[in-house]
Amino acid sequence: MRLLVIGAGPGGYVAALKAAQLGAEVTVVEDTEVGGTCLNRGCIPTKALVASAEAIHKARNLKDFGVDVSGEIVPNLSRIMERKNKVVSTQVKGIRSLFKSWGVALIEGKGMLLTPGKVEIQKKDGSVEIVETDKIVIATGSKPARIPIFPFDGEHILSSDDALNIKSIPKSLIIVGAGVIGCEFACIFRELGTEVTMVEMMPGAISTEDPEISRLLEKELKKKKIKLLTEVKVERVEGQHDGIHVGLAGGRELVAEKLLVSIGRSLNTEGIGLEAIGIKKGSRGEIEVNEHMETNIEGIYAIGDVTGGILLAHVASKEGIIAAYNACGIDKKIDYSVVPAAIFTSPEIASVGLREDQASEKGMDYITGHFQFRALGKAHAMGEISGFVKVIADKDTDRLLGVHIIGPHASDLIHEAAVAIKAGLKVRDIADTIHAHPTLSEGLMEAAEDVHGEAIHVPKPK
Amino acid sequence: MNFPKDLKYHREHTWVKVSGKKATVGITDYAQDALGDIVYIDLPEVDAETKKDAEFSEIESTKATSSVIAPVSGTVIEVNEDLEESPEIINEDPYGKGWIAVVELTDPSELDDLLDGADYERYIEEEAK
Secondary structure (H helix, E strand, O other): OEEEEEOOOOOHHHHHHHHHHOOOEEEEEEOOOOOHHHHHHOHHHHHHHHHHHHHHHHHHOHHHHOOOOOOOOOOOHHHHHHHHHHHHHHHHHHHHHHHHHHOOEEEEEEEEEEEOOEEEEEEOOOOEEEEEOOEEEEOOOEEEOOOOOOOOOOOOEEOHHHHOOOOOOOOEEEEEOOOHHHHHHHHHHHHHOOEEEEEOOOOOOOOOOOHHHHHHHHHHHHHOOOEEEOOOOEEEEEEEOOEEEEEEOOOOEEEEOEEEEOOOEEEOOOOOOHHHHOOOEOOOOOEOOOOOOEOOOOOEEEOHHHHOOOOOHHHHHHHHHHHHHHHOOOOOOOOOOOOOEEEOOOOEEEEEEOOHHHHHHOOOOEEEEEEEHHHOHHHHHHOOOOOEEEEEEEOOOOEEEEEEEEEOOHHHHHHHHHHHHHOOOEHHHHHOOOOOOOOOOHHHHHHHHHHOOOOOOOOOOO | OOOOOOOEEEOOOEEEEEEOOEEEEEEOHHHHHHHOOEEEEEOOOOOOEEOOOOEEEEEEEOOOEEEEEOOOOEEEEEEOOHHHHOOOHHHHOOOOOOOOEEEEEOOHHHHHHOEOHHHHHHHHHHHHO
16 A cells, blocks of 8 residues: 655654554655654754753752852853754654655655645655655644734744744844743743743633643743733734834833744645645635544545644644554544643643533533642752642542643653543542652642542641 | 731731821731741732732742732732842841832721731631640
């Protein structure tokens, strides 16, 4: 069976490798670089910058750890960017060598569907190649959303792509959109020394998360002196000699050296021949797929951002695996019931399962438990005490429904909860499991105990 | 523990010092001792309204996060910005340099609900039992 994958992001490259492992003859078409947004313009480069930001933060606070430093702590942006680029290129090489190892052919160019069995490729070297295939996976991803009010120039008015390649540290930065991307960049730039002001239309920062988590994040942003203006709309953007002027509804004007726009992502569905072969799209232009990740046309699958579902790399990867199995004749269905999310703000945020409002919507009777990291010895030893673990459980069955964490290493801690929810475990199963001391994982155990009012390291309620 | 006689006390462990229509507000020696080392205070904004018995600020110590309850209603006219960089001042001098805000009173009669130093001391002794 010949499989052609269009797009080598975290969806496409994973689909290609899985299909190759299952014995398919796989070709991948990619018009920029393997790894897609995630590796080249998203998850990985931002985390490299987060690591530099954390290093700066720690260096500035070495005194607290009993280390004397002589001299100033100065971020060197070109070296920070070099390190980031090195991290990315190492991972890119890794994917390319996995392709080689599994016999996946990579064609560098832009793929366009001609028929359900034929794809035209505009190659980077200018030539055109027509590839015949039995099945196709569309994994073209998404890009930063652009709306006309923001005249992007890549230098002063930036998308998240541009922000990853800035040449100097701006003195001041306005970020429009206090979602995941905006908040991650706010924390990075603040640590580099930039004065950051965020503007958000919604009532709070990262309003897709549990409201208690959002509130604590807002307080942590305030501690860092990141300004957050909420429930306010940008009406006007203008470049002047003294910087970018941003006019807000109500007449207020902000001025900063640069503007970063992080207002969402648009799906890459144009120019790939979807219409030519009649692939069905939804109201937002997303490719419609069934639970086998198959489109309305048999043998053509779509995965990742382009399907408009959950725009997360790890979801795209799982969808890619499901598509690969089905393309190879093994029946598998996608299951979105347990999708952990990780946000690399400072402190980190992670969640899995239901929020309280979702549990209510489902008509479930639930109870919650909380535990503050500052009650853990390990958090004090690390010098990172802000944050908490929140557990949501079914009141009748005691089953774990959701876990929401803000605090040190939240992105790593969440997976114990993910496995527990996937396995249908009860809160008591977590509470009754001995957790190693001293670890941050004790936070989940104590929050689980708190569901039944049995946590050890909390004062007696009044 | 010290409870100066010229202050009025709220049962949620805040104090006020009244001068005309203005009231300086802070947390008591008992509160700072119970919280332990204070690492952050989320100060109210100038011009914010306070409502007696409602939260108007939040304090974080190394062991707890705690609401600060307004002892009086009014408008915040000044906040102690020194606490932003050095919140530990509250531990060191809760009735002096560790003041939190100055509030312009909207209802001075509320002061009658507050305790004097001796009553507050008896109240916390009772609570501790």
